Amino acid sequence: MIRILITGGAGFIGFNVTKKIAIDKKVSITVLDIVPLRKLDKEFLEFIKKNKNVFYKRLNILKLNSVFKRRNYDYIIHLAAELGVDNVISNPYKVISFNIKSTIELIEFGLKQKNLKKFCYTSSSEVYAHTIKKKKMIPTKENIEIMYSSNLSKRDSYMSSKFFGEVSLKLSSLPFIIFRPHNIYGPRMGTKHVVPQLIKKSLKKQKNLAVYSPRHSRSFCYIDDAVDMMIKAIFSKISNQVFNIGNPKSEIKIHELAKLIKNQISPDKIIKFDCDQLGSPKRRVPSMQKFVDYFGTVKFTNVENGLAKTIKWYTKFFS
Numbered sequence: 001m002i003r004i005l006i007t008g009g010a011g012f013i014g015f016n017v018t019k020k021i022a023i024d025k026k027v028s029i030t031v032l033d034i035v036p037l038r039k040l041d042k043e044f045l046e047f048i049k050k051n052k053n054v055f056y057k058r059l060n061i062l063k064l065n066s067v068f069k070r071r072n073y074d075y076i077i078h079l080a081a082e083l084g085v086d087n088v089i090s091n092p093y094k095v096i097s098f099n100i101k102s103t104i105e106l107i108e109f110g111l112k113q114k115n116l117k118k119f120c121y122t123s124s125s126e127v128y129a130h131t132i133k134k135k136k137m138i139p140t141k142e143n144i145e146i147m148y149s150s151n152l153s154k155r156d157s158y159m160s161s162k163f164f165g166e167v168s169l170k171l172s173s174l175p176f177i178i179f180r181p182h183n184i185y186g187p188r189m190g191t192k193h194v195v196p197q198l199i200k201k202s203l204k205k206q207k208n209l210a211v212y213s214p215r216h217s218r219s220f221c222y223i224d225d226a227v228d229m230m231i232k233a234i235f236s237k238i239s240n241q242v243f244n245i246g247n248p249k250s251e252i253k254i255h256e257l258a259k260l261i262k263n264q265i266s267p268d269k270i271i272k273f274d275c276d277q278l279g280s281p282k283r284r285v286p287s288m289q290k291f292v293d294y295f296g297t298v299k300f301t302n303v304e305n306g307l308a309k310t311i312k313w314y315t316k317f318f319s
């Protein structure tokens with residue numbers, strides 16, 4: 001039996017990673033998340049009921065070492081975090097403090113395991129934010145020097161916490177893989193990101209569709225592709241490496257993304273350009289060359305197909 005601990009496993013990426021790994025019945029998964037049972041969505045609850053090799057435990061991971069005494073995990077996949085642009089800007093100290101403390105808590109738990117094969121940590125594309133602004137190296141490779149700005153902004157709390165997490169893990173002596181996901185999207189991703197927000201606005205009766213940061217561009221990566229990449233890396237023999245997770249072929253300006261979305265929902269809507277979000281990089285595209293060099297080619301879902309699946313899910317969700 002392979003034993004896996006997944007933090008943040010009730011969340012967007014966490015649930016999708018859990019679902020994919022749980023197909024193998026030789027694997028036993030403990031999902032830790034702070035969401036109480038009564039607040040978990042139907043899809044997640046049904047999944048837990050059906051899959052006897054998945055165990056859900058509600059826990060604030062800051063208490064992990066005082067509550068959890070198991071020492072036989074083979075893999076730790078640490079996804080729980082404080083995130084989301086609005087949250088980061090409104091609660092910068094809470095974000096940096098939680099993300100740093102929880103990652104240290106997890107690393108210390110990892111160090112107590114008898115036979116840990118890999119500690120997998122989700123950092124973020126946000127660690128490149130200042131580097132991209134100053135060096136404009138796009139697509140961005142993992143080995144680029146990470147830069148900071150002397151003009152500290154609230155937004156830096158998230159990128160700093162993720163970079164601190166990376167450095168702590170690298171210095172911990174645990175075998176690790178670090179992921180830097182770039183704009184992952186798909187069904188059940190919450191309501192705060194640009195894709196669900198544009199879907200929500202497109203479903204409303206108003207004639208106009210306001211689009212923030214319309215000329216900024218991002219590479220959107222469909223969740224199934226991101227999970228496939230992560231799982232390939234997690235269960236490979238490779239460790240002590242950092243990998244971007246994303247789809248460099250899908251770079252699109254936000255107003256073009258809005259057009260694709262509203263065309264599938266309400267084509268007559270008129271797109272209105274709104275202001276740019278402060279501190280947000282104008283472009284963000286991952287280089288996936290390193291991933292391909294280590295694990296071979298990656299099959300990507302095209303944006304129209306990924307959006308169609310996402311729109312279908314959110315149309316039901318918002319109705």
Ligand SMILES: NC(=O)c1ccc[n+]([C@@H]2O[C@H](COP(=O)([O-])OP(=O)(O)OC[C@H]3O[C@@H](n4cnc5c(N)ncnc54)[C@H](O)[C@@H]3O)[C@@H](O)[C@H]2O)c1
Pocket residue numbers: 007008009010011012013014032033034035059060061062078079080081082083122123124125126180181182183184185189190
């Ligand atoms: N989604 C993306 O595009 C993206 C991009 C870059 C990085 N990431 C990183 O990937 C990871 C997963 O992101 P996501 O989009 O699935 O986010 P998410 O918000 O859907 O999932 C995070 C989960 O962590 C849980 N959590 C928060 N505080 C906790 C605590 N104290 N104890 C236990 N659980 C707690 C939440 O309840 C949630 O279920 C995060 O670390 C995030 O920073 C995501």
